[in-house]
Amino acid sequence: MAYFEHEGCNLHYEEYGHGTPLLLVHGLGSSTLDWEEQIPALSARYRVIVPDVRGHGRSDKPRERYSIAGFSADLIALIEHLNLGPTHYVGLSMGGMIGFQLAVDQPQLLKSLTIVNSAPEVKLRSRDDYWQWFKRWSLMRVLSLGTIGKALGAKLFPKPEQAHLRQKMAERWAKNDKHAYLASFDAIVGWGVQERLSRVSGPTLVVSADRDYTPVALKETYVKLLPDARLVVIADSRHATPLDQPERFNQTLLEFLTAVDTTPLRITDPC
Numbered sequence: 001m002a003y004f005e006h007e008g009c010n011l012h013y014e015e016y017g018h019g020t021p022l023l024l025v026h027g028l029g030s031s032t033l034d035w036e037e038q039i040p041a042l043s044a045r046y047r048v049i050v051p052d053v054r055g056h057g058r059s060d061k062p063r064e065r066y067s068i069a070g071f072s073a074d075l076i077a078l079i080e081h082l083n084l085g086p087t088h089y090v091g092l093s094m095g096g097m098i099g100f101q102l103a104v105d106q107p108q109l110l111k112s113l114t115i116v117n118s119a120p121e122v123k124l125r126s127r128d129d130y131w132q133w134f135k136r137w138s139l140m141r142v143l144s145l146g147t148i149g150k151a152l153g154a155k156l157f158p159k160p161e162q163a164h165l166r167q168k169m170a171e172r173w174a175k176n177d178k179h180a181y182l183a184s185f186d187a188i189v190g191w192g193v194q195e196r197l198s199r200v201s202g203p204t205l206v207v208s209a210d211r212d213y214t215p216v217a218l219k220e221t222y223v224k225l226l227p228d229a230r231l232v233v234i235a236d237s238r239h240a241t242p243l244d245q246p247e248r249f250n251q252t253l254l255e256f257l258t259a260v261d262t263t264p265l266r267i268t269d270p271c
Contacts, residue, residue: 001058006077012058013051013078017043020111020261021084023075024050027093028184029145029176031057034092037246041254046088051078053098055180063179066187068094072101079109086111088257092242093118094188100200104193107201112260114205114253117212117239120222121192133189140182149173156238165243197225204229205256207249209237 003010014032016039024042026034032050042048052059054074055066075098079087088111091099096118103113124130140148153169204226208219210233223231232252237245 003058004078004081006074006081009054009060009062009074011051011054011060011074011078013049016048016050017046019046021082021087022046022048022257023079023087023089024048025075025089025091025095025098026053026056027095028188029056029149029173029181030092031172033057033172034240035242038242038250038253041250045254046257049078049082049084049087051075053095053184055177055184061177061180064183066180066183068097068101068187068191069105071098071187072105075102076106076109088112088114088260090114090116090253091118092116093239094184097122097188097191100193100197103202103204104196104199107199110202112203112205112257113200114207114256116207116241116249117209117214119214119218120194120197120225122188123190123192137185137189140185144174145176145178145181146170146174156240157244162244165240194222194225197222198227200226200229202228203256203260205253206231207241207252208233209239209241209245210235211238212241213239 001012001014003012022042024035024038026032031052035050039048039050053071055061086109089099089102096115099113099115100120103110124133149170149172152173153166156169157165206219206223206229208216208231210216216233219231223229234241234245234248242249
């Protein structure tokens with residue numbers, strides 16, 4: 001367990017293993033615990049750094065407005081604090097949004113980018129978009145985090161044999177700070193960097209569950225906007241793919257990382 005300070009906020013992170021650095025960044029309302037099925041497999045080959053995003057887990061939860069750009073700045077500070085150099089980045093959901101932000105702002109800091117069940121923008125465009133957002137915004141302010149966690153657990157892990165995952169989610173969600181959770185949700189809505197995706201210079205892996213909140217077709221669309229990207233769809237999975245299909249996810253990720261690490265840099269002659 002370690003901490004570093006950035007802009008007056010103490011931010012928690014954990015480190016495992018040795019080798020090329022690999023950042024694992026969780027989603028909204030989650031923490032380092034969400035990578036428990038990945039850390040053993042990945043730390044056997046990589047120096048794995050797992051942070052708690054500002055407002056989450058063991059990191060400070062300042063009473064202020066949050067932003068995806070601000071979360072990204074925290075991670076840039078962590079990369080500099082640990083003197084990592086170019087690092088592999090894996091982000092789930094909101095963690096993927098932070099990864100997109102970092103990759104368009106500071107592409108030289110990333111060796112590769114892996115986006116899991118996420119998107120490069122969350123824009124409200126239609127009347128129905130606004131209505132769905134308003135319903136969710138209102139419910140989150142009325143319901144307890146424990147109730148929200150139980151509802152999400154039932155949606156993400158509906159199988160009888162996934163009872164332990166439902167219980168974990170309910171217990172972990174209830175420990176969130178309500179103000180920080182809502183501030184993080186507000187940071188997501190309206191955010192976007194899709195028009196800047198051409199700046200993502202490194203290899204990109206986009207992982208989509210076949211039953212994610214957002215359709216696979218959405219990922220197919222933005223993958224085409226990335227200079228060097230591929231899409232992998234994982235079957236029989238929902239939004240929390242690293243938890244509901246850990247073996248398939250770990251295999252997919254390790255194959256991608258190995259390919260990146262063993263492919264020589266391409267040097268092109270100037271025109």
